[in-house]
Amino acid sequence: MTDQSSNQMWGGRFAAGPDAIMEAINASIGFDQRMAAQDIAGSRAHAAMLAATGVITDSDAQAIREGLLTVLSEIQNGEFQFSTALEDIHMNVEARLKEVIGEPAGRLHTGRSRNDQVATDFKLWVRDQFDAAESGLLALIRALLAQAEAGADWVMPGFTHLQVAQPVTWGHHMMAYVEMFGRDLSRVRDARARMNESPLGAAALAGTSFPIDRQMTAEALGFDRPAANSLDAVSDRDFALEFLSTASICAVHLSRFAEELVIWSSAQFRFVTLSDRFSTGSSIMPQKKNPDAAELIRAKVGRIYGANTALMMVMKGLPLAYSKDMQEDKEQVFDAADNWMLALAAMEGMVKDMTANRESLAAAAGSGFSTATDLADWLVRVLGLPFRDAHHVTGSLVAMAESKGCDLSDLTLEDMQSVHADITDNVYSVLTVENSVNSRQSYGGTAPDQVRAQVKRWKALL
Secondary structure, three states: OOOOOOOHHHHHHOOOOOOHHHHHHHOOHHHHHHHHHHHHHHHHHHHHHHHHOOOOOHHHHHHHHHHHHHHHHHHHOOOOOOOHHHOOHHHHHHHHHHHHHOHHHHHOOOOOOHHHHHHHHHHHHHHHHHHHHHHHHHHHHHHHHHHHHHOOOOEEEEEEOOEEEEEEEHHHHHHHHHHHHHHHHHHHHHHHHHHOEEOOOOOOOOOOOOOOOHHHHHHHOOOOEEOOOHHHHHHOOHHHHHHHHHHHHHHHHHHHHHHHHHHHOOOOOOOEEOOHHHOEOOOOOOOOOEOHHHHHHHHHHHHHHHHHHHHHHHHOOOOOOOOHHHHHHHHHHHHHHHHHHHHHHHHHHHHHHOEEOHHHHHHHHOHHHOOHHHHHHHHHHHHOOOHHHHHHHHHHHHHHHHHHOOOHHHOOHHHHHOOOOOOOHHHHHHOOHHHHHHHOOOOOOOOHHHHHHHHHHHHHHO
């Protein structure tokens, strides 16, 4: 393909092409070439429809469709020479198509505009990314389910404020992230369904006088229906904003999990061992094994949410219909998509490869007076104390154990009766972490049976 010194696609309105500065700020081919496959798919569907409705001849449509496959092959094989003078992927493809098939190429753009063309291309690209995100989330959820099932009855400390709160199970903790990423999966599917309307045929903003069949092109491109308003069809970037919003919420979940993996893999915790595939060493400290993959995932939310904010600001003051500001939508989405998919894949890999250190988890589960709530519940259930009184008694016993440098279960019965005379030795039955987690049988609780039930439910859902 030969580069062109001026953009001849503009027609007779302009005597000369843009100068270097205008060309640089106006051109998008440096990034929108990523939509080449979607652009050519849309053009092939459009050409077939133009022939079916009698707008162009069958022979012209066949030449266009075959020529577009030639252009696509050149792009995929790295043989295509992109031109900034031709601004964008649409004009680059059309110019090369003319070189390949000649005069019929000029009929391809009948009944459409670059406005509906770019909206269609971009929707198709984002839709593909939603599908990729769905696959990534499903893989991550399955990896978490495997961890949860393996450790359904492994005790570990549960935290609030990053302080030991109550014992939970490893499986229960893994299932918490299944629920979080399950909501992300729901958002992905919901947004994909809402965006699946075709802008093609809306033309510049008002539709077209040619007898086109928008239902035909919508079906050919896998859309549910044509967009119902031509002004909205070329103006809408909600699908991109929803993609970035969904990605941002998921990135927050990935970041929260990554933070726990960073903490858990530290020498102070030793809750998990991350595989060498997702860790690095230090250039100076030979003992170090750094959780770099988790840390990088933790940082991705900044880029992804930044893209979300940036596109919100681009769109916030635009009148209908199309404005060139909207060219600034793609780089943000492209970057966010790349980083979201990478973060999902890396997190799935870490979860599949990581090893939970059961002994360390169990040793930590009983620390920090984690069964204090079980003691308070026992005082209510067995002795009939009001919960606030039981809370006070338990607090006094915790203070006593703390002063003696022991755990609650190490206090003697005499010690306990000095705080409340009616306490019996039956109280020790609730002070083990195993009994604590087994007692949490309420729906969604941490009891191993409940964890296994949730794993089974999710497997059925998937």
